[in-house]
Amino acid sequence: MATVVNDVVGSSRGLSMNHWRSRVLCLCAWGAAMAAHAGSLTVKMVDSQGHPISDGVATIDRAYQPSAPSTHYVDQKNETFIPYVEVVHPGDSVVFRNSDSTRHHVYTFSPLGAFQFILSPGESSPPVALNRAGVIAVGCNIHDHMIAYLVVATDFAEVTTQNGQAHFDDLSPGHYTVTVWHPQLWPGRPPIRAAVDVPAEGATQELAFTLKLMPDPRHFVDREHLDY
Amino acid sequence: MKVRRLYPMLALLIAATSLRAQDYVLHAYIDERLVAAPDDTSWTNGGFGKTRYGGNQTQLHFGGAALYGAAQITPDLLAMGQVQYQTGDRGRVSLLEGWIRYRPVSTTPWRWSLRAGALFPPVSMENDGVGWTSPWTLSSSAINTWTGEELRAVGGELELEHRGEVSNWDFRASLFRRDDPAGTVLAIRGWSIGDLVSGIGTRLREPDAEVSEEDETPPNYYDPFRSIGASHWGDYVAVSWHAPGETSVSVMHYDNHADPGASAPYAGGDEQYAWRTRFWSAGARTDTGAITWIAQALDGYTTIEPIEDAYQRTHYRSAFLLAGWNRGAWRPALRIEHFSTLTPSSDIDWSQSEHGNAVTGALNWRPRSYLRLTAEVLRIDSTSTLRAEYGLPARIIDTQLQLNVRLLY
Numbered sequence: 021m022a023t024v025v026n027d028v029v030g031s032s033r034g035l036s037m038n039h040w041r042s043r044v045l046c047l048c049a050w051g052a053a054m055a056a057h058a059g060s061l062t063v064k065m066v067d068s069q070g071h072p073i074s075d076g077v078a079t080i081d082r083a084y085q086p087s088a089p090s091t092h093y094v095d096q097k098n099e100t101f102i103p104y105v106e107v108v109h110p111g112d113s114v115v116f117r118n119s120d121s122t123r124h125h126v127y128t129f130s131p132l133g134a135f136q137f138i139l140s141p142g143e144s145s146p147p148v149a150l151n152r153a154g155v156i157a158v159g160c161n162i163h164d165h166m167i168a169y170l171v172v173a174t175d176f177a178e179v180t181t182q183n184g185q186a187h188f189d190d191l192s193p194g195h196y197t198v199t200v201w202h203p204q205l206w207p208g209r210p211p212i213r214a215a216v217d218v219p220a221e222g223a224t225q226e227l228a229f230t231l232k233l234m235p236d237p238r239h240f241v242d243r244e245h246l247d248y
Numbered sequence: 249m250k251v252r253r254l255y256p257m258l259a260l261l262i263a264a265t266s267l268r269a270q271d272y273v274l275h276a277y278i279d280e281r282l283v284a285a286p287d288d289t290s291w292t293n294g295g296f297g298k299t300r301y302g303g304n305q306t307q308l309h310f311g312g313a314a315l316y317g318a319a320q321i322t323p324d325l326l327a328m329g330q331v332q333y334q335t336g337d338r339g340r341v342s343l344l345e346g347w348i349r350y351r352p353v354s355t356t357p358w359r360w361s362l363r364a365g366a367l368f369p370p371v372s373m374e375n376d377g378v379g380w381t382s383p384w385t386l387s388s389s390a391i392n393t394w395t396g397e398e399l400r401a402v403g404g405e406l407e408l409e410h411r412g413e414v415s416n417w418d419f420r421a422s423l424f425r426r427d428d429p430a431g432t433v434l435a436i437r438g439w440s441i442g443d444l445v446s447g448i449g450t451r452l453r454e455p456d457a458e459v460s461e462e463d464e465t466p467p468n469y470y471d472p473f474r475s476i477g478a479s480h481w482g483d484y485v486a487v488s489w490h491a492p493g494e495t496s497v498s499v500m501h502y503d504n505h506a507d508p509g510a511s512a513p514y515a516g517g518d519e520q521y522a523w524r525t526r527f528w529s530a531g532a533r534t535d536t537g538a539i540t541w542i543a544q545a546l547d548g549y550t551t552i553e554p555i556e557d558a559y560q561r562t563h564y565r566s567a568f569l570l571a572g573w574n575r576g577a578w579r580p581a582l583r584i585e586h587f588s589t590l591t592p593s594s595d596i597d598w599s600q601s602e603h604g605n606a607v608t609g610a611l612n613w614r615p616r617s618y619l620r621l622t623a624e625v626l627r628i629d630s631t632s633t634l635r636a637e638y639g640l641p642a643r644i645i646d647t648q649l650q651l652n653v654r655l656l657y
Contacts, residue, residue, distance in 0.1 A: 122271040125323045127353050129411065134355035138323050161353040162271070162320055207492055208414045234493035235535060243275055243617065243656040244383040245376050246316065 059218035061188040063198055064228040065180050072184025073231055075105040076202040079177040080188055084109050091147055093117055094158070094168055096124050096139070100238065101158065101168030105203060107177045108170055113147035116158075125161040132156050132172065155201070165239040169203045193220040204233035271320035276657040277378045279311030281386070286646040291433075291440045292336065294456035294467050296635045298604070298628040299648040300387065300442030310335050311386075311443070311652060314344065314379025324352045332379050332447050337467070342447025344368075344380055345400070357411045364404045366448055366473075369502055370420060370486050371395045373531040373542050374570065378656065380445050384542075384581040385610040386624045386650055387441050389568040391529075391546045391585075396445035397452065398433060398472045399502070401484065402426040418488040420500075428476040428506040431525035431550025435562040438602045438632055439587040448473050457638040462518070470514055476522035477510025495534040502527050502548070509553040525550040527564075542570040560598050562591040579612040587630075600637075604630025622652040 063078035089111035095102045097119045108114060116126045118139035126145065127136035132152045137145040150156070153174045160166040171177065178186035199213045216227045239245070283306065289295025290302035301309065314332040321327055329346035347365030354360070368375075372392040374382040380396055382388055388396060403424030410417040433440070437455050446452060451469035459466040486500035506522035514520040527548020534541050545567035553559050568585030588603040610624040628646045636642040 123320065123323060125353055127355060129355045129357055136353050136355055161351065162323055162326075243277070243378060244381075244614075244620070246275065246378060 058190040059193055059220060060224045061191055061196065061198075061216065061218055062224050062226045063178075063180070063186045063188070063200065064226060065184045065186075065200060065202070066228065066230055068230060068232060072180070072182065073202065073233065074180050074182050074184060075103070076180040076184070076186070076200055076229075076231070077105060077107060077171050077173070077177055078180065078186040078188075079173055079175050079199045079201070080191075081197045081199075082176050082191075083174060084176045086111070089113065091115060094170075095119050096126075096160075096166070099160075099163050099166055101166055103168070103179070104238070105169045105171060105179050107179055108150050108172050110151050110153060110172060110174060111149070112172075113149050114170060115147050116145040118143050123162060124166070126158060127161055128156050128158045130154075130156040136161070157203075167203075167237055171201065187224075191218045193218055198227055200229050200231070202231060202233060204236065205231060206234060273316075273318045274657070275316040275378045276314065277381065277654055278313040279652060279654045281309055281311045281650050281652040283307065283309050283651075284649040286648055288640075288644055288646055291437055291455070292338075292442070292444060292453065294453050294459075296437065296455060296457070296632065296638075296640060297644075297646055298438075298440050298606075298630055299626060299646045300440075300444055301648060301650075302646075311654070312379065314381075316378045325350055330379060332445065334444070334450075337453065337469075338444070338446070338450050342449035344445060344447045359409045359411065361407045361409075362404060363407070365402070367401045367403075367405055367422070367424075368395065369399050369401050369422070369484050370488075370498065370500060371399065371502075371529050371531075371544075371546070373496075373498070373533050373544055381443065383612070384540075384570060384572045384579070385583060385608050386622055386652055387443050387608055387626050387648075389544065389570070389583060389585055389608075390439040390441050390566045390587045390606065391544050391568065393440055393442050393444075394434060396443075398427075398430045398446065400427060400446075400448065400473050401482070402448075402473065403481070414492065416490040418486075418490065420484075420486040420488075422484045423481045424483070424504075425479075425481060426473050426475050427482055427504045427525075428474060428510075428522040429470060429472050429520065430504050430506075431523035431548075431562070431564075432470065432472070432521075434564045434589055435523065435550055435552075435560070435591065438589055438630075438634065439564070439566060439604070441585075441606055441608070441626060441628060446472050455634075464518070470520050474512075474520075476512045476520060477507040480505050480507070482506070493535060494540070495532075497530075497532045499528070499530045502529070508551045508559065509556065511554075521552045521554060523550045523552055538574045540570075540572040540574060542572070544568055560591060560593065562589055562600075564589045577614050579614070581608075581610045581612065583608040600633050602630060602632035602634065604628060604632075618656050620652075620654040620656060622650070622654065624650045624652070626650075 065073040065076040092114045095117045121141050124139045132154045150172050153172045156170040158168045180186045218225050283301045285301035287304045288297030288302050290297045312334050316330045318328040326349045330344040347363045349363045351361035401424035405422040408419045452472050454468045456466035459468040482504035484502040488498040490496045503526040506524045508524040510522040511519040529546045531544040547565040551561040566587035570583040572581040585606050591600040593599040606628040608626045613621045626648045631643040
């Protein structure tokens with residue numbers, strides 16, 4: 021169970037305590053239903069040089085059934101959205117917070133639901149409900165180099181951390197299809213998937229993906245490359 | 249409107265907007281360099297040498313300084329200006345560009361914006377640093393040296409972007425004035441390679457030999473950014489395609505619509521002609537691993553009609569390929585290019601041509617974010633009938649070495 025709690029904390033940055041608790045309870049209930057024989061899965065993402073890839077999303081083909089929707093927070097610091105990639109589920113909400121000393125104009129033109137907010141320093145947006153599954157790219161109309169992605173997933177999904185790993189615990193034994201996505205994968209190409217069998221007991225099953233990524237689209241302003 | 253009136257207006261505008269703005273950005277650079285110059289007198293000193301420095305001397309030079317400021321007046325409104333400081337005889341302080349952009353947010357894939365002011369036409373794919381400098385080399389390509397010297401659009405530009413699932417498109421159209429002398433240097437001097445950018449307020453030096461030929465006393469200077477003859481608008485249109493990653497392709501057409509028969513008195517000499525200048529420009533940029541590739545090509549004509557129905561038309565073209573290796577603090581870059589001009593005429597005095605090739609190798613080291621050190625070698629092999637006309641060797645090979653220290657803010 022400690023592993024489950026750690027996982028929840030690590031994967032739900034910015035969750036309020038109530039939502040954190042509800043999600044833990046949800047996973048506990050789901051875990052209990054899996055009986056005593058629960059397995060775990062670690063999905064690793066590396067680039068062609070073997071370096072870990074963070075901000076990748078691993079999804080397993082099991083529907084996520086939350087007991088209550090969550091509110092997620094996306095911050096803006098140093099003209100950067102934090103996190104770069106956030107997994108949410110249909111019915112969840114997201115709040116954009118401006119921790120910079122400059123204004124931001126957060127917006128998206130996603131067909132899944134367009135919105136826009138002008139945020140002064142220290143200001144937060146009202147919660148935006150996300151009801152349709154898919155990927156929503158979010159930008160700033162003042163700072164074109166700022167970009168973030170909201171992945172609205174109907175299945176269980178986790179974001180890889182700095183070590184390039186995403187963990188799924190309390191899985192029922194069985195056959196799983198894992199789909200990976202990253203904002204710097206070439207768009208329009210077939211999804212990257214692999215199958216894995218999670219045993220009832222024993223060591224954590226691992227599944228590794230080697231991804232070829234495009235350059236980071238977040239052009240951090242440099243004195244030699246002005247973004248105008 | 250007189251050019252001199254632009255200074256206080258723009259200064260007041262920038263100052264006023266900065267005071268009210270919650271968001272502003274300032275950047276700057278200052279540059280000092282040790283230069284081993286080739287023999288031929290540089291174009292900057294009235295010669296036909298192709299490099300910025302000449303006279304076969306090795307000495308320290310002040311390379312230039314520039315200040316970049318941008319203020320976000322409202323979420324939709326951005327004001328931006330760049331001012332440079334140069335020593336030499338071109339004018340010390342000048343406005344490189346200054347504009348206001350209105351860009352409302354769009355929650356559809358289409359987004360439009362409007363810029364008004366003094367703009368660089370979107371030719372260069374090299375020069376995106378403070379003061380319109382290049383992060384790859386000290387000397388810009390021949391195409392972008394000319395762009396920096398003679399092309400500026402004082403007017404408005406409408407931009408329409410389409411943000412697609414896979415790639416983005418960008419359409420620009422501009423109406424402008426005050427660029428009627430554009431093309432003068434290509435016709436009377438030919439191509440050159442350097443990093444001396446003209447600002448509004450700069451005066452460009454004509455080749456001394458050409459001035460003497462007109463029974464005038466050199467040096468003569470002209471204002472590259474002025475209107476000549478009847479009121480008219482120039483225009484450019486540009487289309488860019490941006491693929492995922494760092495790949496982009498651009499095509500543009502420029503036409504200043506100057507009246508080739510028009511002329512006006514100027515401080516430097518008798519009459520300054522309007523040059524009807526048109527060109528097509530294309531460029532592409534992509535990354536393969538740690539290597540950035542940039543290629544540009546430009547092909548156009550510039551025409552004057554000093555005597556009724558007697559046209560002098562110069563065809564000019566140039567192309568380059570640049571490869572830059574992004575190795576963290578170290579960034580080597582290599583550029584090869586070709587350039588030519590051709591002015592056909594049955595009158596031997598008017599018929600001219602030049603062609604040449606250049607190789608630029610630069611090693612940039614940036615041990616700190618505020619410090620860049622660059623070693624650059626530039627070799628230009630060119631042949632010009634104009635030089636032969638004045639008793640100089642038609643073919644010359646100029647090699648210029650520079651060791652540069654640049655402080656960035």
